[in-house]
Amino acid sequence: MSTKNIIDQNTKTKISIGSFALESGGTLPDVELAYERFGPKDAPVVLICHALTGNQYTIGSSESPGWWYGLVGDNCPIDTTHFQVITFNVLGGCHGSTGPASFNHLTQDTYRLDFPKITIRDMVHAQYKALQKLEIYEVHAIAGGSLGGMQTFEWGLLYPNFMKQLFVLAATPYLSDYGIAFNHIGARAIQDDPAFNKGNYDKNEQLQGFELARMTGMVTYRSGKIFQKRFDRSHNESHYDIQSYMDYQGEKIKERFDANSYLYLLESMNNHDISRGRGTLQNVAKQFQAQLYTISFQHDLLYPKELIEDFSADVPNSQHHHVQTDYGHDGFLVEFDQWGLWIQEKINQGVVNNHDN
Incomplete structure (x- = not known):
């Protein structure tokens, strides 16, 4: 560019x-x-x-x-x-x-x-x-x-x-x-994580609940058809590729976004x-x-x-x-x-x- x-x-x-x-x-x-x-x-x-x-x-x-x-x-x-x-x-x-x-x-x-x-x-x-x-x-x-x-x-x-x-x-x-329902699942996953500590967490990296919130969102953002096209049940001895992808997305969100901010924006939506x-x-x-x-x-x-x-x-x-x-x-x-x-x-x-x- x-x-x-x-x-x-x-x-x-x-x-x-x-x-x-x-x-x-x-x-x-x-x-x-x-x-x-x-x-x-x-x-x-x-x-x-x-x-x-x-x-x-x-x-x-x-x-x-x-x-x-x-x-x-x-x-x-x-x-x-x-x-x-x-x-x-x-x-x-x-x-x-x-x-x-x-x-x-x-x-x-x-x-x-x-x-x-x-x-x-x-x-x-x-x-x-x-x-x-x-x-x-x-x-x-x-x-x-x-x-x-x-x-x-x-x-x-x-x-x-x-x-x-x-x-x-x-x-x-x-x-x-329907949208509020999925936002609620994501919010509860964050809030019910003991490491969240009522918003007083030290680092996002501690928050497994934030990972789950992101995974929940990812399921709604794309269609079952696109997941099937991309992964087609491919796997290794321990994981299906779609499982590894979801884990990756959960880890990635913690690196680039603040969990408290995520909650506030969910509520505004x-x-x-x-x-x-x-x-x-x-x-x-x-x-x-x-x-x-x-x-x-x-x-x-x-x-x-x-x-x-x-x-x-x-x-x-x-x-x-x-x-x-x-x-x-x-x-x-x-x-x-x-x-x-x-x-x-x-x-x-x-x-x-x-x-x-």
């Missing part, structure tokens, strides 16, 4: 938004959001919102690719030679933004479970405040999948005139009871419901001012096509695209060649570029 269009290449880039009022009524002091920023400074802005265990590294680098590397970047469907792309690590995250693993200057200790409850709307308000600090007062588009899609829905309702387009991938207007305090879903659908584009993925157990498509149909001038894939929910992270061109076609509509290409 070319680096000529990179604005902020420092992976430790953060912005302070100061004291921040939460939906719960509390206030967080000295809030920081970590972010990644690519593209020409005078180009239209695309804000990307990340998923549950994602982070701000949407693009990353060729040596350490981000989670949407190939969909976003130079000469990609979301092209950073034409767009400036910004991704924040969410409030409550653990990759540089203020969250449970952050130091609380009031108590001179880590927040852990003293961190206040946060909502999807809190995440969006915090990012809006950060964009104002960056002197960005409008964006061309906002896009995200899963937890990122939940944020994108809320962006369209909290700040309806801030963007022209919304791209919601693999996310529904509220989290279903559980409480996601864009109709909360706004009336019926049908009435809420009429409140979107930006063009809404939704994408669903075949075999997505958590965010089914029917729920996404039915809601999208109630939003004026919205468009829905369904992707045939064996990957299920994780389809929004792979196979960009199958659906990236659809996004490219839509996102390039109505773009005004002021910079020299």
Whole structure:
């Protein structure tokens, strides 16, 4: 990937938004959001919102690719030679933004479970405040999948005139009871682990419950068909390959994510419901001012096509695209060649570029 269009290449880039009022009524002091920023400074802005265990590294680098590397970047469907792309690590995250693993200057200790409850709307308000600090007062588009899609829905309702387009991938207007059930299993696996110690664990590496939570999630993120294709009951004398894969995923999450943060984000997903305090879903659908584009993925157990498509149909001038894939929910992270061109076609509509290409 070319680096000529990179604005902020420092992976430790953060912005302070100061004291921040939460939906719960509390206030967080000295809030920081970590972010990644690519593209020409005078180009239209695309804000990307990340998923549950994602982070701000949407693009990353060729040596350490981000989670949407190939969909976003130079000469990609979301092209950073034409767009400036910004991704924040969410409030409550653990990759540089203020969250449970952050130091609380009031108590001179880590927040852990003293961190206040946060909502999807809190995440969006915090990012809006950060964009104002960056002197960005409008964006061309906002896009995200899963937890990122939940944020994108809320962006369209909290700040309806801030963007022209919304791209919601693999996310529904509220989290279903099925999704809450799996989140509950994951949360209990963490909380009931003696090593969790009510959030006062020393290191993630101690938490076998966190491994189980991740394994539970992995079963829902992909389809049985893709597991069968990949592993086909292959095994050695002691393990099936699928068992080794699940163990690997459990170990890997402990290396890159904080368990307390994971719990807080699960809870914010559980409480996601864009109709909360706004009336019926049908009435809420009429409140979107930006063009809404939704994408669903075949075999997505958590965010089914029917729920996404039915809601999208109630939003004026919205468009829905369904992707045939064996990957299920994780389809929004792979196979960009199958659906990236659809996004490219839509996102390039109505773009005004002021910079020299």
